[in-house]
Amino acid sequence: xxxxxxxxxxxxxxxxxxxxxxxxxxxxxxxxxxxxxxxxxxxxxxxxxxxxxxxxxxxxxxxxxxxxxxxxxxxxxxxxxxxxxxxxxxxxxxxxxxxxxxxxxxxxxxxxxxxxxxxxxxxxxxxxxxxxxxxxxxxxxxxxxxxxxxxxxxxxxxxxxxxxxxxxxxxxxxxxxxxxxxxxxxxxxxxxxxxxxxxxxxxxxxxxxxxxxxxxxxxxxxx
Amino acid sequence: xxxxxxxxxxxxxxxxxxxxxxxxxxxxxxxxxxxxxxxxxxxxxxxxxxxxxxxxxxxxxxxxxxxxxxxxxxxx
Numbered sequence: 001x002x003x004x005x006x007x008x009x010x011x012x013x014x015x016x017x018x019x020x021x022x023x024x025x026x027x028x029x030x031x032x033x034x035x036x037x038x039x040x041x042x043x044x045x046x047x048x049x050x051x052x053x054x055x056x057x058x059x060x061x062x063x064x065x066x067x068x069x070x071x072x073x074x075x076x077x078x079x080x081x082x083x084x085x086x087x088x089x090x091x092x093x094x095x096x097x098x099x100x101x102x103x104x105x106x107x108x109x110x111x112x113x114x115x116x117x118x119x120x121x122x123x124x125x126x127x128x129x130x131x132x133x134x135x136x137x138x139x140x141x142x143x144x145x146x147x148x149x150x151x152x153x154x155x156x157x158x159x160x161x162x163x164x165x166x167x168x169x170x171x172x173x174x175x176x177x178x179x180x181x182x183x184x185x186x187x188x189x190x191x192x193x194x195x196x197x198x199x200x201x202x203x204x205x206x207x208x209x210x211x212x213x214x215x216x217x218x219x220x221x222x223x
Numbered sequence: 224x225x226x227x228x229x230x231x232x233x234x235x236x237x238x239x240x241x242x243x244x245x246x247x248x249x250x251x252x253x254x255x256x257x258x259x260x261x262x263x264x265x266x267x268x269x270x271x272x273x274x275x276x277x278x279x280x281x282x283x284x285x286x287x288x289x290x291x292x293x294x295x296x297x298x299x
Contacts, residue, residue: 011281062254066247093280096256211246 003051004163007076009104010088011097012059015116015146017041019088020056022152033072047156050163055082061096063103065214074214077109078199084110084162086155088146091121091128101137105171108200111139112158114151118143138171172202182209195219228285228293229274231265237295238262244292255283257293 008016008023020028024043033040041056057076058069065071077085085104089097104111115130134141140158144151174180186205190196195204195218207215231237239261242249256279257263263278274290276283285293 013281061256064250064254066251090280096279096281099254099256210250 002049002163003053004084004159005053005055005080005082006159007055007057007082007085008088009057009073009077009085009100010059010116011061011090011093011100014059014088014090014097015144016056016059016088018146019086019114019116019144019152019155020054022146022149023052023054023156033068038069038072045156048160050160052156052159060100062100063107064210065212071214074107077104077107082109084112084159086112086114086159088114088116088144091115091118091143092124092126094121094126094128102173105137105139106173106206107203110162111137112155112162113137113139113141114144114146114155115141116144116146119145119148175206179209190219224297225294227291228265228276228295229268229270229287229290231268231295233265233268236262236264237297239293240296241294242292243294244289248289248292252289252293256281257283263295 008020010016020041020043024045028041028043031040032038038058042054044051044053046052055076057073060070060073063070063074065074076082087101087104089101101111101113113133115128118128121128130141130143140162142151142155142158144155175183183202183205186208187201190201190204204215204219208219225240228237239257239259241259242252242257244252261278263276266275266277266282268274271287273284273286276285
């Protein structure tokens with residue numbers, strides 16, 4: 001039997017924990033992420049012969065490294081490498097929420113977008129073309145209403161499908177000529193080092209240019 | 224009229240025109256959706272202490288010092 005580990009991520013108050021409860025029911029454990037007082041929740045379920053482990057990440061607006069919850073969310077995705085990240089997106093606040101989704105894509109994570117609270121979005125007359133969104137971002141998009149347990153099965157089917165496929169996502173943002181030139185230079189250096197085994201070279205290069213504290217430390221330590 | 228966010232009364236609608244912080248603060252504020260051009264509503268402000276703003280569909284609390292670094296314009 002195959003096993004997949006998924007991380008549930010998303011902005012605060014988008015329904016991650018509701019979705020987590022839908023997925024795992026009572027089969028969950030609560031603990032702490034090491035070193036900080038941020039609750040860690042994980043659980044498991046079976047679907048179509050797959051053992052699916054679900055980890056609930058703290059709600060964050062971005063993957064910079066300012067607060068403990070952001071660092072945890074990022075470290076988990078970067079270092080523990082879950083098989084995929086399910087980003088719970090508040091459909092009623094799409095613009096704000098897609099910012100995080102794009103950061104996951106930049107990290108090179110295998111991503112599923114759960115377009116949650118589609119009922120709230122509809123009540124505000126937001127019409128969202130999930131298929132177009134999926135095409136543009138190159139990732140599956142599943143509509144859900146977590147507090148009524150709608151779309152949970154579709155999400156699970158999607159997880160199993162994606163679990164069988166290879167990650168061929170080739171998402172990149174064009175940062176313009178000057179920055180792309182520097183990214184390329186750094187990327188070439190990183191590719192020759194051991195760092196490229198654990199991290200996406202392009203992502204490291206971008207974060208170095210952002211002067212991200214944690215990435216700078218990682219590179220100084222191993223580079 | 225341009226002023227800092229800390230000077231805005233509760234209930235007012237304003238537009239962000241600039242951020243007067245360092246690199247790190249500007250990035251953090253941008254992450255939370257406070258970018259130049261975005262309109263926001265001050266939900267709670269006492270002229271001192273932390274303030275609460277409603278921006279892009281989320282309510283965010285900002286320390287007064289941070290609020291003083293966010294430049295806003297009168298109409299949202």
